[in-house]
Amino acid sequence: MESMRAVGYTLETAVADIIDNSITADATEVDLIFAAQPEPHVALVDNGSGMSAAVARNAMRLAGLNSRDHRAANDLGRFGLGLKTASISQCRDLVVVTKQDGVLSGYRWDLDYLMETKSWSLLELSEDECRALPGFSALDKHESGTLVLWRKLDQLEATVGDLEAGLNAHMVGVRKHLALVFHRFLAGEHGKKLAIAINFRPIEGADPLLQNHKATLPGPIEKIDVEGEMIELRPYTLPHLNKLSTADRERAQVEGSMRDSQGFYIYRQKRLVIWGTWFRIAPKQELGKLARVRVDVPNSLDHLWALDIKKAQAVPPPSIQRRLRQVATNIIAPSRRVHEYRGRRTNDGKQARLWNVYDDRNSFRYEINRDHPAVIALATQPVGGGESVDALLRLLERSFPVDDVYNRMGQDQTQLDSKTPDDELALLASSLWESLQGTLTAEVFVESMANSEPFDSNPKSRRILQETVKENV
Ligand SMILES: Nc1ncnc2c1ncn2[C@@H]1O[C@H](COP(=O)(O)OP(=O)(O)OP(=O)(O)O)[C@@H](O)[C@H]1O
Ligand SMILES: [Mg+2]
Numbered sequence: 001m002e003s004m005r006a007v008g009y010t011l012e013t014a015v016a017d018i019i020d021n022s023i024t025a026d027a028t029e030v031d032l033i034f035a036a037q038p039e040p041h042v043a044l045v046d047n048g049s050g051m052s053a054a055v056a057r058n059a060m061r062l063a064g065l066n067s068r069d070h071r072a073a074n075d076l077g078r079f080g081l082g083l084k085t086a087s088i089s090q091c092r093d094l095v096v097v098t099k100q101d102g103v104l105s106g107y108r109w110d111l112d113y114l115m116e117t118k119s120w121s122l123l124e125l126s127e128d129e130c131r132a133l134p135g136f137s138a139l140d141k142h143e144s145g146t147l148v149l150w151r152k153l154d155q156l157e158a159t160v161g162d163l164e165a166g167l168n169a170h171m172v173g174v175r176k177h178l179a180l181v182f183h184r185f186l187a188g189e190h191g192k193k194l195a196i197a198i199n200f201r202p203i204e205g206a207d208p209l210l211q212n213h214k215a216t217l218p219g220p221i222e223k224i225d226v227e228g229e230m231i232e233l234r235p236y237t238l239p240h241l242n243k244l245s246t247a248d249r250e251r252a253q254v255e256g257s258m259r260d261s262q263g264f265y266i267y268r269q270k271r272l273v274i275w276g277t278w279f280r281i282a283p284k285q286e287l288g289k290l291a292r293v294r295v296d297v298p299n300s301l302d303h304l305w306a307l308d309i310k311k312a313q314a315v316p317p318p319s320i321q322r323r324l325r326q327v328a329t330n331i332i333a334p335s336r337r338v339h340e341y342r343g344r345r346t347n348d349g350k351q352a353r354l355w356n357v358y359d360d361r362n363s364f365r366y367e368i369n370r371d372h373p374a375v376i377a378l379a380t381q382p383v384g385g386g387e388s389v390d391a392l393l394r395l396l397e398r399s400f401p402v403d404d405v406y407n408r409m410g411q412d413q414t415q416l417d418s419k420t421p422d423d424e425l426a427l428l429a430s431s432l433w434e435s436l437q438g439t440l441t442a443e444v445f446v447e448s449m450a451n452s453e454p455f456d457s458n459p460k461s462r463r464i465l466q467e468t469v470k471e472n473v
Helices: 002-008 011-024 052-061 082-092 113-117 127-132 135-138 154-159 165-183 246-252 299-305 318-339 373-379 387-398 402-412 422-438 444-449 460-470
Strands: 029-035 041-046 093-100 103-110 123-125 145-151 197-198 222-226 229-237 261-267 271-277 293-295 355-360 363-368
Touching: 002 082, 002 113, 011 029, 011 082, 011 145, 029 123, 029 165, 041 135, 041 271, 052 093, 052 103, 052 222, 082 103, 082 145, 093 135, 103 113, 103 222, 123 127, 123 373, 127 135, 127 261, 135 145, 135 261, 165 197, 165 271, 197 363, 222 318, 229 299, 229 318, 229 444, 261 299, 293 299, 293 318, 373 387, 422 444
Parallel strands: 029 197, 261 293
Antiparallel strands: 029 041, 041 145, 093 103, 093 145, 103 123, 222 229, 229 293, 261 271, 355 363
């Protein structure tokens, strides 16, 4: 038992493992209580089916169920270990009290007592003992359900000095983790909505794929048949950072930065187990930072994924790696497109960009488009035009702070003032019209400006340009 404490759970993954059991037991409410009084404890209470005394007793056994047995399709368990290993990874005293058909049963593993007796002494609790436990009142109000109580929180005590302050700090991390890994349950995707609250504050689900954002681009669903079971893949390209609110960004930056958060999101029975990795299939790239692939896996393929006890690690089976690679490569392309500046060296299209990108194999250069109407207007100015304008433009092109931009974008910074406001557009329009009036008709002017940067991205541009022309004939 002591050795099993070191499997490598964190408080977050341990709590999630206990909630897996609640979901499997059809719970619709899970209450987490972190408290320092009357003694430091963590209580997890659900309103699931509960257990009979015999089942509860068996549930306290290590591997009380065979990991090779077939599991119901909605069962999040696999090893028959989670309840015990997750709990004792965090505490030395585990109590499970459960209620089913009006019958209350309580069992306790106390590691200190085990050490003392040197035997597998599972303690059975009387009804009075159960009722006196912290967290019992939360169980009592449910028709059926289960209370998992952790006391002697030595792991938490070891990592934080002041346990009370430490519990509060930990709650933040746990809240974030649960909002992420159970977001599909919190959204009610499995049929009945699940509510999880920590110290009576409900948790809101946090979808890292931003599936409800209107600028997210979902790709086609692909199904892979593995041993007669279906694995479903769906790529998503997230909106450009400029289009994300702070809350959306927080949801999307599950691994700290957008770049680190790209990759596969593996859901086992809708429960997120692994995220933000392309495994060894593809490297993470700056340009792929908006690319994510949802992978839905049934629990019947656990043996192929080398799922670990904490359900925090798994490896895609070789039989699907080729498909995963294809999907990964295809999805990075749209993410790249969101970032790429579609400048043209030769201005063959209708749109006039202010910048062109000149590509030469692995090198590039940004050039200011000499055919842009604003540049033409400047170059034809009687004073200081021509040669000196061209020299200045070339200077600007060469000193463009490319490295700085790269560094900043890599840190997910967004550009300030990337849109030109209406009044500035109006000013620009009138100064351009002033210098081009002699060479262009009003219609040609309005038409070519409306298709040029920065006018082309503002729907009001045409009106602004028309007004300018009218006012200054
Ligand atoms: N909250 C709960 N409500 C009802 N039954 C529960 C609950 N928690 C545990 N059980 C029962 O106890 C058993 C053992 O749980 P445990 O988490 O140790 O293993 P598991 O869920 O079967 O597999 P895994 O190790 O993969 O989590 C479960 O299979 C279930 O029958
Ligand atoms: Mg379990």
